[in-house]
Amino acid sequence: MLNSVVVVGGGAAGVAAAESLRREGYDGSLLLVGEEPLLPYDRPPLSKQVLAGEWEHDRTTLRERGHYDEKDIRLHHGRARDLDLAERVVRLDDGSALAFDGLVIATGVRPRRLPEWHRLEGVHVLRGHADVLALRAAFLAGGKVVIVGAGFLGMEVAASARGMGLDVTVVDPLAQPMLRQVGIEVAAAIARLHRDHGVDLRTGVDVAGMRSESGRVNAVALSDGTVVPADCVLVSIGAEPAVDWLRTSGLALDDGVECDEYCQAAPGVYAAGDVASWLNPRYRRRMRLEHRLNATEQGGSAARNLLHGNVTPFSPLPYFWTDQYSVKIQVHGVIPDGAEVSAEEGSFGDDRFVALYRKDDEPTAVLGWNAPARILPYRKLLLTPTDDSTRRP
Structure with a gap:
């Protein structure tokens, strides 16, 4: 039974994990540790709206402080120094030691x-x-x-x-x-x-x-x-998973925190977001995704599995987007090396087009260039009726 959960990482994945725990009925102690002395905020707008001066930074705040108070999620500002799995303690740079029954690691990445x-x-x-x-x-x-x-x-x-x-x-x-x-x-x-x-x-x-x-x-x-x-x-x-504080923990750390299909890295220890390298049952291989939507979805999934005991494998169809000038590029799925691509609607020189990627004649991803509605029917091709995303790899 969980009485004390620590979530290390104050980004989208960490917030999603903490909120999911409360939503799923967890009523014990819940501490969300963020490295920056700010309320948790969204990162994608930094390179666009905030950098261009269109938004003030506070517009990127994920939740107001009252939201955390209402959910009884305690915010703690500090940088994790190490993890002691035997003692079930996270130690911070300021010397404090945070005891836990359950831990979610969501420390993201650091720029190279x-x-x-x-x-x-x-x-x-x-x-x-x-x-x-x-x-x-x-x-x-x-x-x-x-x-x-x-x-x-x-x-x-x-x-x-x-x-x-x-x-x-x-x-x-x-x-x-x-x-x-x-x-x-x-x-x-x-x-x-x-x-x-x-x-x-x-x-x-x-x-x-x-x-x-x-x-x-x-x-x-x-x-x-x-x-x-x-x-x-x-x-x-590029960026590297922020795992230096875990080097002496005994966790497997090959391109991030290695997890199983439930996002579990060790008993009572889960990882989510950019830092997590997990087995995606949909593709039957290990993945680490630096995608904004994945951070939220994986944070929620890790929290549910921590609380309820590995009930649902995390098997998303990856999705990412980028905004450049007046162009929105969106991708559903995975584009593997050697994939063939065809313009299904429009052409690659048009202001709007849809591209479908295939590997061994099977669709693997769809990309929309200023075509958010048009790509949805192609997305369904990636979710075939024979797909068994709950099977273990």
């Missing part, structure tokens, strides 16, 4: 950095509130922006920066932006979109070095021998 140059003034990453404040201040100062990395975050920030009238260069070693996420045909459409909006897109090249004066970056040297002037550099080269 370029270790040789990340201490230079003017070199940024973007993950949390403090990051977006610093980056927006740099953007408001004007000048030339270089973005290292052409994934989701890098291209969203590029769109926001161009909307503010900044000179933007994006650098990536792959042939097209977001190539791994959407495949070459749609990636080429994303490249055209950004070039049409004035982005200097440098693909197929890597960063060879950064130049500076008095400790401040002023240029980025590329592997092709060119040098790009820079007043501000955003490093957006």
